[in-house]
Amino acid sequence: MQNQADSLVEYGYRRVIITITAVLCALLEIVDTTIVNVALTNMRGSLGATLNDIAWVITAYAIANVIVIPMTSWLSQQFGRRNYFAVSIVVFTIASFLCGNATNIWELVFFRFIQGLGGGALLVTAQTIITESYPIEKRGMAQAIYGMGVIVGPTLGPPLGGYIVDNFSWPLIFYINIPIGIAATILTLTFVRSPKYSEKLKANQVDWWGILFLAAFIGSLQFVLEHGQQDDWFNDEMIVTLSIVSLLGLLAFIWRELVYKHPIVNLGVLKDGNLRIGSLLGFILGFGLYGSTLVIPIYTQSILGWTATDAGLLLIPGSITTAVMMPFVGRMIQKGVPQAYMVSAGFAIFFLFTSWMHNVMTPDTGVEHFYWPLIMRGIGLGLLFVPITTLSLSTLRGKEIGEGAAFTGMFRQLGGSFGVAIITTFITRLSQTHRVDLIPYVDPSRPEVQQRLQGMQANFMSKGFSANEALQKAQNMMELSVLKQSTVLAYMDIFWYLGLVFLCCIPIMFFVKRSKNKINPADAMH
Template identity: 35%
Template sequence: MTAKAPGKWLITLSVMLPTMIEVLDTSVANVALEHIQGSLSAGQDEVTWVLTSYLVANAVVIPMSGWLSRMMGRKRYLVASVALFTLSSLLCGAATNLMQIILFRVMQGIGGGGLQPVSQAILLETFPAKQRGMAMAIFGLGVVMGPIFGPLVGGWITDTWSWRWIFYINLPFGILAFYMCSAFVQDPPYLKRAKKGEEVDVLGLALLSVGIGCLQIVLDRGQQDDWFASTNITVMSIIAVSALSFLVWWELRHKNPVLDLRIFKSGSFSIGCVVMFLGFFAFFGSIVLLPMFLQGLMGYTALLAGLVLGPSGAVVFIFMPIAGKLTERIDARWILSFGLLLCSYSLYLMAGFNLNIDFFSAALPRAIQGAAMPFFFVALSYLTFAYVKNNQMNNASALYNLLRNLGGSFGTAFVTTLLARRAQYHQNILTEHMTPLNPIYQLRLSEIQQALTAKLGPLSDHLEEARAFLYQELMKEANALAFNDAFYIQCLIFLCLVGGVWFMKKPPIKVDEE
């Protein structure tokens, strides 16, 4: 289906509007947790379920979106999702206790889960094969910029008005999206609706819900609960692995599966999904780490940290359409390789951070990463879907977006765990040198004692205060080295992915459409 120019852009705006607000909502509530906790009189551990409940519901629905589109009709499912997302946003803002907001966040996650894959499928079908790179550039603006701007928007709204407005702000956009999707989006003739009386894959639905739901909880709460030292995490991990393993076996044998895994027979699609998973694994890890480094170790305020992160959003906005146009003229594998190398270089610079870096040194690698992500995301999406036929697009998009989201979740869990483990390792190494036998340590200790004596007076030798100060400095240095390790591993991941790109098929000049 190729729409005429006016219709093409109206459809694009119709599907991207709800997608952008849904992506923002995956991270916008993070900075408002303390305000929600105080307002609803919730415990610190309890209030994190405001985030977890949304992520779990979202993760469960994403892979089902292709099947739900076939059962309900894609337009009907899209409009229903927008309506549910908008209504639940209103209810989240009006919640009066913790249980209510968790319930409404589950509803919001269910409504929002299908928006990304369905929007991507519609865009890929709406644009001609030659312009699919531009379609993915438009889609990428929402997907890549959401995690960047979500915390900034959430913090500004919370400080300016209240935490309830991070949900209320969705209402005008949701209503407009509901009207536009109803008016401009149509189901294509080749999209086959489920036949009346067709067998529903009930077991597949159950396995998918349980497996993905448990997996997302494990990833979101694993580090907080000390991973497999927690009985709950261990049990949920076993359930997730068992359910998902059985799901693969079951879906490959079912006539009308919830997830049609046979599409992984396509080599380019399979490689593209792996690259996307690992790419977002490393990308989300750096998004989590950089603010922690700046605010936790460098002492940056939230505003100053935002100024370091913010310009990358503008860079993404500039380069996304450029990357889209380049796919029409250059083999997308070269564009993707360039994006991966640039991502790797940005993380290499971050791996060289120390506790004395200036503002420019902190902002430059983030800006380079902002320039790299459009070439990575647009070219990879273009290559991955190059040989996917239109009647398979819903299912392919659901799987692709599932692996992208899981990559981000795995990446976040990995770097937070790695950071804690490596900080402990470096602390142990550095502590070995804090002995009276080390002349450098003794010299530094003496200098601090003299400085404290000059400031506080000679009534005490201030030895204990000097040792405490040095230990605090050691802890900061150990944590800084742990951040370096985490950034370096992410750098290597992007570098290794370059080789996999060239196992993907060269994109065709024309894609067969059905």
């Protein structure tokens, strides 16, 4: 197995081209996960869709993504990694063109699902291709290069999407994938090589039941997470039904993979302790990465009144910080600095970032208040992504690398989905709680409240409104002020809870096998 892995190592210009191609494909996939967020309003207007309908543009892509990720290693073995990677790029590119040409909402949703099937494969296969193209002693650096794309991607989406929507039209956010996809396909077919797999299954050996159970489990879970809050969670019959389907799908899937001779997903790879820990940490990383990437633009737009482009641009300096850190972190791993130390430092720094954000949030927070906390976030993410990924894959070999990468990718995506669902739910619930707590402070019988209402009423009357109209407007302004303040308090709570989640992860580092960390983590693959 090891000789086969060594035979895939590339040198010189070939390795550079393969690395650029793989990172570009990973970046394409991740940017497309977030780029549509800021374009939903424009899509809704031009396609005549309702708010619930347009949410499916995100949901369909996410469901397809998370279904296909665990199957990528198996599909690579059946069709050859290079062929599978190239076909995935072609599917993604053609679906991007069809998304841009969609004439109604359900056409767009269908093509987004197809795009997600191609995109999910890009993420994990790119990681495996990069890992195997580098010699063992440089695999920490390989993960650092891959990590630059994965971490920067979610941040690039909103400002890029905002700029395109503000200056052009929404179909362009899909069309820009086409030239990149064509170039990536040509480079893949020219330079990427496939490992030789020992066997391919016949049609009657394929784990069709495993595929069905996996799709039922992941697809239903993703729908519940995406739509739970807007549909009032378990008060909605559809959410309850799909939650049951998801649970039964999970149990049936685990049973099937353990008893079937040719499983679609090799659960046996999870016997590796470092992969189990790495998958859990990847879940938390996805929770924090996608959760904070969601919260900050929503806060700046809904509370501070920023444009979509400005909200997206706010995240850029922190992402650049992460990208700059990646090679240094990769070099530290190569020199044998224990990943457990770096991951612990990353979690601690992320806790400091959330505490800082908790303290600077007001209804009037400016760019200058966000700048340094977000730089700190960038440093924390830099110390988390590469060490967690290399830790996860460090004790795997041969085709297990691809299988392990599929698990880390799936858990990171699921962590992001859980993070977004839980955070949006908490924002709604906490805002309502704080509003109830604040209402007594604006009781009209209080002298200071009467004084403020009279002042606002007089201001409206000076603009030509009658006394009754001016009083009504003053009361509405007061109500809006309470609503705004209660929402700010909810965001403050969210950052505090996020920080506690990261802080609680530090003790997990004690379960990492220290002996693996005294050397380059990739050396354990010998």
